[in-house]
Amino acid sequence: MEAARDLGAIRALIAKHKRWDMIFGLCGLLALMIGVLTFAALFVDMAIDGIPRLNWDFFTSFPSRKPAQAGILSAWVGSSLVMLVTAFFAVPLGVAAGIYLEEYAPKNWVTDVIEINITNLAGVPSIVYGLLALGLFVYQFGFGQSVLSAGLTLALLILPVVIVATREAIRSIPQGIREGAYALGSTQWQVCKDHIIPYSMPGILTGVIIGMARAIGETAPIITIGALTFIAFLPGAPLKAEPPFVSFEWLFSGFTVMPIQMFNWTSRPEAAFQQNAAAAGFVLVLMTLAMNGFAIWLRYSLRKKIKW
């Protein structure tokens, strides 16, 4: 009798717990779906508006007052060039800083202060970077309202992301690898060069690309430093037929980027420009998705090569 009653109580308890389990599962699913479905609805809405506008001319035309002739050539070339500059500066600086903090820096309060600040910097609103860059790059250094200024601004913006990603990646390397290398007489730099950097590369690259994917959608800091809205020519080509074959003129050229072009179109009165904006937004989302996809692929294929 006693035992049967206990069993009943236990069954009831289990049933109750399972019910809670299910309720939480449903809540979680709901929370997930709110995010996913909102994005999906926005994306589909944008795709429906924008896809009919996507054709070859849209990618190869400059902006125009006639919506049907307007394209995103200067915008996507501008975005790509700015990203190039951003990667060129943010990756070496961020990775070197991350390696230093993780492998070389003595553990004392100075390092602690720096660490806290880097984490905080990752949360600073992007407009603040824009204002800093306006004073520093545009006026102080005299780079003007150029691709270089924009690239450097976004590089600063994603630097904390790159540093944090680098440190996370380095931390995931087992201590035994370092100790093994030191035991064989390696210097600290040899350990970094031959072991730490190659093994942490997948993680670092993932961090870099996720940072870049954030940077490509940034509008506020770019507007602050003075990106143009109408620009119907491309920055100078980086390669030339005549010596010295490379030209850095494009670094100092005016430019526009995808989010600015898009924003300009959304504020126009003609409905056809709204379609252009949707199409540009669609392309921008695809660019971001492609960058994230590339990060995933890179991580996967680089990890396969690592054999401990």
Place this chain on the structure above:
Amino acid sequence: MKGLRQLAVAGAVSAAVLAPVPALAQSKIVKIDGSSTVYPISEAVAEEFQKAKKGAVRVTVGISGTGGGFKKFCRGESDISDASRPILEKEMKACAEAGIRYVELPVAFDALTVVIHPKNSWVKEFKVEELKKMWEPGAQGKVTTWNQVNPAWPKAPLKLFGPGADSGTFDYFTDAINGKEKASRGDFTASEDDNVLVQGVSRDVNAVGYFGMAYYVENKDKLKAVPIVSKGSSKGVLPSLETVMDGSYQPLARPIFIYVSEKAMGRPEVKELVEFYLKNAPKLTREVGYVPLSQQHYSMALKNFASKKLGTGFGGKPEVGVKVEELLARAPKL
């Protein structure tokens, strides 16, 4: 199919990045910056001018707002400044300190349009006094129904839509209606994006809003423009190409300007661009939904430009209801 598309995209990327763009060593660039209201006209001019010059001259147009544009202009960073209102005293001072002198050229009219929902059956026209009753600072929290403005109108909630306080449109409307720039009630739905205002008014039968005429012209099916009765008149006038040009649509029509720096005028490409601007403005302003000045105004502006009539005709204070020919004939101040 997928591979092909990838190939095409890769091809496009490398073609655009590596294509041998003609050498730029001596490329001539003209920089225009400033008001978003003037932007569509400057964009159209830039587009056509570059086409006409076959790429020998490059024109860039930025949007920093009228105030932001003057800041850059007075630092010598732009050649031409787009402005939806005349230059103000403190901006004149900044320019003078930097040694920047300029010519003020009106390029078109911007007609603010007051709109209501198409199903609004009670409003036939607005008197300026009625608009003032709706929008003046004292109306805040007090004037909330239509019958408070005019007893003949129903006791329905009054829903107001207008541009935000950073907009030149807001400055002009408050000046023209309430008698003082930026003096407005604060409890209305404000947006810097005029399309948001269009959406707002088109969804609410009790709504009233105002913005540039181009936004009304593009959304005629969703909105109704209201005739405006100016002070001392008894007849309501609808905004249109004719009524704005002949000056009968008042006080909500205003000229908009470009300011050309004297230093830039010395460069042949800038001189050519400005002449191209004034000569093609009648056609291009119409194309982008604005109202052109009369032919006589453009000839006068061209003459002022050729004779380098430096300075502003306003002397640093905006005016409502100014006549363009009279403005162009004034002795300008720097």
